[in-house]
Amino acid sequence: MGLIKTVKEKLHNIHVLSLMTNGSVAVIGMVTYALLCHTLSLAERGVWLMFQSTFLLTDSLRAGFLSTGFIKFYAGTSVSQARGIAGSAWVIAIVITLLFCLLSIPGFFFSYLIKDPGLVFFVKWFGVLSLVSLPYFMASCIVQAEGRFDRFLKLRLVNLISFMAGVILLIAFHERSVLSVVYAFFAAFVISSIFALSSGWSKIGTLGKQNRPDILRLYHFGKYTVGTAISSNFFLTIDNFIVNFMLGPAALAVFDIGVKLLEIIEIPMRSFAASTMPILSAAFNRGQKDDLMLTMKKLVGMLTIVMIPIVILVIIFAEIPIGLLGGGKYLDTEAVNLFRLFILFALLTPADRFFALTLDAVHRPGVNFYKVLGMLALTLIFDYIGISLFGNIYGIAYAYLVPLIFGIVVSYFALQQYAKFGFWSIYGFGFQETKGVIAAALAKFRKA
Secondary structure, rough: OOOHHHHHHHOOHHHHHHHHHHHHHHHHHHHHHHHHHHHHHHHHHHHHHHHHHHHHHHHHEEEEEEEEHHHHOOOOOOOHHHHHHHHHHHHHHHHHHHHHHHHHHHHHOHHHOOOOOOHHHHHHHHHHHHOOOOOHHHHHHHHHHHOOOHHHHHHHHHHHHHHHHHHHHHOOOOOOOOOHHHHHHHHHHHHHHHHHHHHHOOOOHHHHHOHHHHHHHHHHHHHHHHHHHHHHHHHHHHHHHHHHHHHHHHHHHHHHHHOOOOOHHHHHHHHHHHHHHHHHHHHHHHOHHHHHHHHHHHHHHHHHHHHHHHHHHHHHHHHHHHHHHHHHOOOOOHHHHHHHHHHHHHHHHHHHHHHHHHHHHOOOOHHHHHHHHHHHHHHHHHHHHHHHOOOOHHHHHHHHHHHHHHHHHHHHHHOOOOOOOOOHHHHHHHHHHHHHHHHHHHHHHHHH
């Protein structure tokens, strides 16, 4: 009974719930990805990749404008304040979504002027997709701010399982086209939003509690955090465009396989980032500087230490996941070594991700905004230089290091103004904390 109780307690830890959410999402996402790889032709998959990455980039503008600021101001507040912030966030989300819809109208009628088929699908669909996904988006923000990652898990599963089921139905009925996949994508958002509204998790009823001060607070904070939030999506979109137009669609397919498998690292990154932001924000709002910095250092250090054995295993056995996901045709391409390079460089991502998150929590979103602009400029410049020098997608991998290191350095010196800490000491601290956690877990297991 003691062991069962311990397991139950661990499963209700918000970090574990968040990790379960992203783990489940990644597994279903990988299955759907593999289905699409085997359903669509290489050219069609390239079209889908361009549509999806461009849509996700656009959607990250809305998420970036609201998500971080909403969690920051919502976490640790009273019930009445929280309702006002939720209603105000709804107002901003509606305005942004309506702007997307208005922008999509001329795009729908003049899409014939666009040569790239993936971008044609995007300009026709991004407005209506933004509209039908709005309740689902707001519910996702709210349950994360409340620390209800069990609900967030349900929301994400409804969305992803709906899409996967749609793809399976398309295969069963031999409807294997990009347009059919877009229909399935649309249906998944409709189902997810209906679920969000019927469950009450979207809190659409708080619209009546919106107020000008909260709207302005969210707006002024969001105009900076939007840069941080779109960074990862924007970097991938830029890479996709550069690879597609400089090396061709076949190279894009190979590049995408290598990058997709970075989900191994992105799962803990996304889950801990999502569950940590409310903790950091609440600590800052209560003036608990030491607790805030301790949380940041613990996560950066421990995640990096835990990642090391994973990285070693991936470098040794990289062919296995590449072969399983894409098939044997990818084993003789750059995909395997590209995966090895990216997974090695990913050891720096905890510092980059959580330094940026902490800057948002301590109300320094402006630093992140200008830092991201610099990182984007460096990505463009060094992607071009990398491909020009190497003549293949290895140039993209090596170029990835430059903006990553730049972002870490800028964030580190900006955080020094809030609290002094040594960069390398974080990893020593993380090693000691990891040893402590393992020892405690083993002790509990023996007692159970």
